[in-house]
Amino acid sequence: MKLKGAYIAEMRPQDILMPVAAGLCCRPGGFHIDPVRPVERALITHGHSDHARPGHGAVLATQETLDMMRLRYGDDFARSTQVIGYGEQIRLGDVTASFHPAGHVLGSAQIAVTCKDRRIVASGDYKDARDPTCAPFELVPCDVFITEATFGLPVFRHGDAADQVQKLLASVRLFPERAHLVGAYSLGKAQRVIALLREAGYDAPIYLHGAMEKITTYYQERGIPLGELRPARGMKKAELAGTITLAPPSATSDVWTRRFPDPVTAFASGWMRVRARARQGGVELPLVISDHADWGGLTATIAATGAGEIWVTHGQEDALVHWCKTKGLAAQPLDLVGYGDEDEGEAAPAGETADEAEA
Amino acid sequence: MNRFAELLDRLAYEPGRNNKIKLLVAYFRETADPDRGYALAALTGALSFKHAKPGLIRDLITERADPVLFGLSYDYVGDLSETVALMWPKAVSAPNSESLLGHPSPQPSPTRGEGALPARSPDKAARLLRDTDIEREGRTSRSVPSPLVGEGQGEGYHTGGLDTELRPRTHNNPPPPTLTEVVTTLRTLGKTELPAQLARWLDELDETGRWALLKLVTGAMRIGISARLAKTAAAALGDKDAHEIELMWPGLSPPYLDLFAWLEGRGHKPVNRDPTPFRPVMLAHAIEDADFANLDAADFIAEWKWDGIRVQAVSGRDDRGNIHVRLYSRTGEDITGSFPDLVPSLHLPGAVDGELLVLRDGRVQTFNVLQQRLNRKIVSPKLIKDYPIHLRAYDLLGDDDNDLRELPFVERRARLEAFVTKLNDPRIDLSPTVPFTSWEQLTAARADPRSAGAGEDADAVEGVMLKRRDAVYLPGRPKGQWWKWKRDPHIIDAVLMYAQRGHGKRSSYYSDYTFGVWTNGDDGEQLVPVGKAYFGFTDEELLQIDRFVRRNTTEKFGPVRHVVHEPDQGLVLEVAFEGLQRSPRHKSGVAMRFPRISRLRWDKPPREADRLETLERMLKNVTAN
Numbered sequence: 012m013k014l015k016g017a018y019i020a021e022m023r024p025q026d027i028l029m030p031v032a033a034g035l036c037c038r039p040g041g042f043h044i045d046p047v048r049p050v051e052r053a054l055i056t057h058g059h060s061d062h063a064r065p066g067h068g069a070v071l072a073t074q075e076t077l078d079m080m081r082l083r084y085g086d087d088f089a090r091s092t093q094v095i096g097y098g099e100q101i102r103l104g105d106v107t108a109s110f111h112p113a114g115h116v117l118g119s120a121q122i123a124v125t126c127k128d129r130r131i132v133a134s135g136d137y138k139d140a141r142d143p144t145c146a147p148f149e150l151v152p153c154d155v156f157i158t159e160a161t162f163g164l165p166v167f168r169h170g171d172a173a174d175q176v177q178k179l180l181a182s183v184r185l186f187p188e189r190a191h192l193v194g195a196y197s198l199g200k201a202q203r204v205i206a207l208l209r210e211a212g213y214d215a216p217i218y219l220h221g222a223m224e225k226i227t228t229y230y231q232e233r234g235i236p237l238g239e240l241r242p243a244r245g246m247k248k249a250e251l252a253g254t255i256t257l258a259p260p261s262a263t264s265d266v267w268t269r270r271f272p273d274p275v276t277a278f279a280s281g282w283m284r285v286r287a288r289a290r291q292g293g294v295e296l297p298l299v300i301s302d303h304a305d306w307g308g309l310t311a312t313i314a315a316t317g318a319g320e321i322w323v324t325h326g327q328e329d330a331l332v333h334w335c336k337t338k339g340l341a342a343q344p345l346d347l348v349g350y351g352d353e354d355e356g357e358a359a360p361a362g363e364t365a366d367e368a369e370a
Numbered sequence: 371m372n373r374f375a376e377l378l379d380r381l382a383y384e385p386g387r388n389n390k391i392k393l394l395v396a397y398f399r400e401t402a403d404p405d406r407g408y409a410l411a412a413l414t415g416a417l418s419f420k421h422a423k424p425g426l427i428r429d430l431i432t433e434r435a436d437p438v439l440f441g442l443s444y445d446y447v448g449d450l451s452e453t454v455a456l457m458w459p460k461a462v463s464a465p466n467s468e469s470l471l472g473h474p475s476p477q478p479s480p481t482r483g484e485g486a487l488p489a490r491s492p493d494k495a496a497r498l499l500r501d502t503d504i505e506r507e508g509r510t511s512r513s514v515p516s517p518l519v520g521e522g523q524g525e526g527y528h529t530g531g532l533d534t535e536l537r538p539r540t541h542n543n544p545p546p547p548t549l550t551e552v553v554t555t556l557r558t559l560g561k562t563e564l565p566a567q568l569a570r571w572l573d574e575l576d577e578t579g580r581w582a583l584l585k586l587v588t589g590a591m592r593i594g595i596s597a598r599l600a601k602t603a604a605a606a607l608g609d610k611d612a613h614e615i616e617l618m619w620p621g622l623s624p625p626y627l628d629l630f631a632w633l634e635g636r637g638h639k640p641v642n643r644d645p646t647p648f649r650p651v652m653l654a655h656a657i658e659d660a661d662f663a664n665l666d667a668a669d670f671i672a673e674w675k676w677d678g679i680r681v682q683a684v685s686g687r688d689d690r691g692n693i694h695v696r697l698y699s700r701t702g703e704d705i706t707g708s709f710p711d712l713v714p715s716l717h718l719p720g721a722v723d724g725e726l727l728v729l730r731d732g733r734v735q736t737f738n739v740l741q742q743r744l745n746r747k748i749v750s751p752k753l754i755k756d757y758p759i760h761l762r763a764y765d766l767l768g769d770d771d772n773d774l775r776e777l778p779f780v781e782r783r784a785r786l787e788a789f790v791t792k793l794n795d796p797r798i799d800l801s802p803t804v805p806f807t808s809w810e811q812l813t814a815a816r817a818d819p820r821s822a823g824a825g826e827d828a829d830a831v832e833g834v835m836l837k838r839r840d841a842v843y844l845p846g847r848p849k850g851q852w853w854k855w856k857r858d859p860h861i862i863d864a865v866l867m868y869a870q871r872g873h874g875k876r877s878s879y880y881s882d883y884t885f886g887v888w889t890n891g892d893d894g895e896q897l898v899p900v901g902k903a904y905f906g907f908t909d910e911e912l913l914q915i916d917r918f919v920r921r922n923t924t925e926k927f928g929p930v931r932h933v934v935h936e937p938d939q940g941l942v943l944e945v946a947f948e949g950l951q952r953s954p955r956h957k958s959g960v961a962m963r964f965p966r967i968s969r970l971r972w973d974k975p976p977r978e979a980d981r982l983e984t985l986e987r988m989l990k991n992v993t994a995n
Binding site: 164165166167170185186264265266267268269276285286287289290291293294297327329330333334337 | 384385386396446449577873929
């Protein structure tokens with residue numbers, strides 16, 4: 012199927028949304044979704060830096076996403092902003108847009124774009140698994156579903172995150188003289204791991220790398236209970252024995268770790284299902300906890316939307332496109348660049364200092 | 371099986387020896403007999419059953435999964451067992467997977483407007499009930515009822531007692547096999563029954579369990595655990611010494627009920643009725659120059675230190691008088707299978723401590739030659755002919771039924787000489803002593819073994835051994851009894867070129883170094899890498915090098931840093947190594963044996979480091995001999 016074509020009387024999906032260099036562009040609505048370059052009007056799905064970038068004219072997003080952009084980029088990250096709530100509809104040019112929970116991180120949204128009677132859902136990043144720190148994924152029936160494919164291979168089945176937290180706690184019990192360092196993306200994953208630890212009954216103070224403090228405090232301000240949190244900064248080595256500290260993944264192999272007694276390096280990520288990936292990063296305790304849908308989640312969601320056409324972006328597009336076709340769905344990879352960077356950058360800790368390091 | 375799998379999984383990621391032991395001890399403590407015994411057997415390589423071929427595993431998965439998806443997944447994961455373990459479909463939900471699209475169309479989401487925290491409603495509880503019935507690990511909570519495939523993320527909204535009551539397996543979910551079931555079944559299973567049995571187990575296990583099962587049945591564990599480490603952990607369970615277990619090990623068999631009973635204080639120490647037990651070996655300390663001042667030459671006997679592998683050759687009679695022979699490595703691993711050609715030579719009951727060497731026309735070959743015979747599972751007649759194996763004896767620990775270990779060395783040596791004479795076998799000879807009356811004399815002999823008695827075999831001499839005449843044979847490394855005095859290592863000055871992060875405790879340090887020497891290449895004078903070293907330096911030196919690497923990185927390639935190495939800018943490392951050989955795999959054409967950093971030459975500009983020609987000259991000297 013070609014995305015560019017001659018004029019046809021009925022509007023085709025690619026006349027409503029199409030990929031351009033700056034990102035996903037909605038011509039009839041006059042906006043871009045998650046643009047990777049500065050644009051006049053941007054609709055942002057969620058606060059991760061590969062989706063939410065500074066420098067746009069007008070930005071429309073959920074309150075949480077706007078707040079996170081403000082925390083990360085400063086007050087003048089865009090010329091103007093507008094808040095939209097889940098389920099709220101807004102008329103933009105010839106289309107109607109609405110935001111729906113994506114279950115990915117706090118404030119994350121899928122964006123439904125409706126033009127006449129045709130609806131396209133750009134899901135952004137999403138997961139259909141339970142997460143105590145954000146609103147659960149909501150299914151939006153549509154004609155065209157744009158799905159991510161970060162974990163678009165049948166080897167990715169994330170399992171129960173609570174079991175992974177039990178694995179962490181068992182390790183803490185087994186090595187009371189060592190510190191446990193849990194690498195987790197600072198927006199979303201870290202707070203989810205903390206919340207899961209609290210649900211598992213762990214009530215000791217949890218320590219934080221400086222790069223996580225601001226965003227975690229924000230989660231608490233939004234009413235998400237995370238228990239007692241302390242900065243790891245300034246702690247004596249011996250005092251950190253038997254404790255759990257969360258840090259950006261890149262920090263767990265950094266000089267920063269030398270302040271901890273014989274640390275056990277854990278990493279909470281969907282990538283941890285693959286041993287080679289875990290070993291590359293020097294991870295000793297891989298925790299399969301992901302904020303993206305796994306293979307089962309992707310395929311089930313695709314099927315449940317009722318969409319007859321699937322566009323697949325960032326990740327393992329080939330396998331998911333293949334799967335869709337075997338199920339009789341029209342599917343194609345959507346050639347978008349610039350996404351997955353936040354995860355990738357942190358998943359491969361090669362950098363010298365932690366991203367956004369403040370400690 | 372799942373608990374064993376969890377252990378393997380954890381061990382595979384754990385770099386530290388003590389932590390590995392801790393994980394093993396915890397497993398032995400928490401796991402009941404006979405599972406833990408079979409685990410010990412698996413880890414010590416004591417299990418024997420016919421292994422499944424990779425082709426069989428591949429067939430199993432392609433019968434169950436889309437071959438295109440399998441291919442893409444295998445490309446991504448890179449390991450067959452792991453790929454299959456990860457993508458194995460859940461048996462119970464498999465019939466549903468084809469009907470995804472035929473399902474009723476989705477309803478509007480009921481979750482809209484709910485808060486961030488999970489809500490519990492009767493409606494959800496009802497759905498939970500149904501879903502849990504269908505699939506054990508299944509996804510149980512979605513805003514839309516959906517026939518979800520496989521073991522998704524779906525911990526869903528189970529909370530509270532309802533869930534725990536519902537979770538126990540229904541008739542659709544047979545319990546996963548225990549390790550004992552797997553091991554005992556595999557022992558008796560016919561080849562044709564294997565695929566169906568494997569598939570059944572794969573259906574029943576979780577993914578780590580599947581991974582461990584596949585590793586077990588393909589015989590490719592590779593998780594960095596030696597037999598010795600596993601025994602050490604078992605010993606630690608009962609606060610015993612690993613030597614004691616080594617001693618009784620050949621008499622034990624899986625699942626080691628008597629061993630665990632003894633370790634837990636519930637039973638007597640197992641008696642080794644094995645006719646060919648391993649005796650823990652005695653080891654030597656490296657001697658330092660300063661040590662000689664306190665030692666009297668007259669108290670010692672010297673021998674050549676051979677560059678082969680230490681071996682204990684044990685021969686004994688069973689109850690019926692039949693001779694049995696076993697060869698053990700220095701750690702007590704049974705290596706008899708690799709050297710069937712030596713077995714007939716050990717026709718007298720006794721326990722010989724000696725060095726395994728390859729001899730051609732009566733001449734000892736270098737370690738590189740011997741290496742061709744090591745770790746072989748299949749020993750071909752050609753291998754036996756081309757690499758004739760030989761035992762050079764230097765101690766006798768048992769003579770027939772007599773334990774000689776309490777005798778002084780000088781007496782054991784006399785018994786050994788008599789024993790070797792009586793054996794009268796061309797494959798076994800005596801390691802000669804090196805005569806000396808003063809340390810000066812021994813120093814001279816060590817510097818020139820050729821003219822001090824080693825003759826043609828001098829290339830295979832890597833120094834001298836000093837043994838106290840009155841030393842009894844003690845396991846481990848008792849102080850002051852045996853000394854090894856290695857030949858001086860070769861030394862070169864090389865330039866640090868690349869640095870890589872270490873593992874475990876060293877993961878925040880650049881502790882693996884690639885170094886090079888100068889050569890005249892296509893682009894004029896350039897450095898060519900000649901080796902890699904990751905030890906030899908002190909903790910303080912490690913900090914210094916780490917700092918240097920961080921400040922002088924010119925490029926990064928993943929975990930590897932390109933460190934500045936110009937004629938007048940860079941760090942010179944003094945590298946010590948034991949030997950050199952030609953290697954087509956290295957760009958420089960040479961490979962070092964046992965290289966380590968002996969000093970940091972901050973004082974030396976890189977341009978003054980050694981040249982490749984120097985190494986090539988060393989190589990010529992070695993091969994010309």
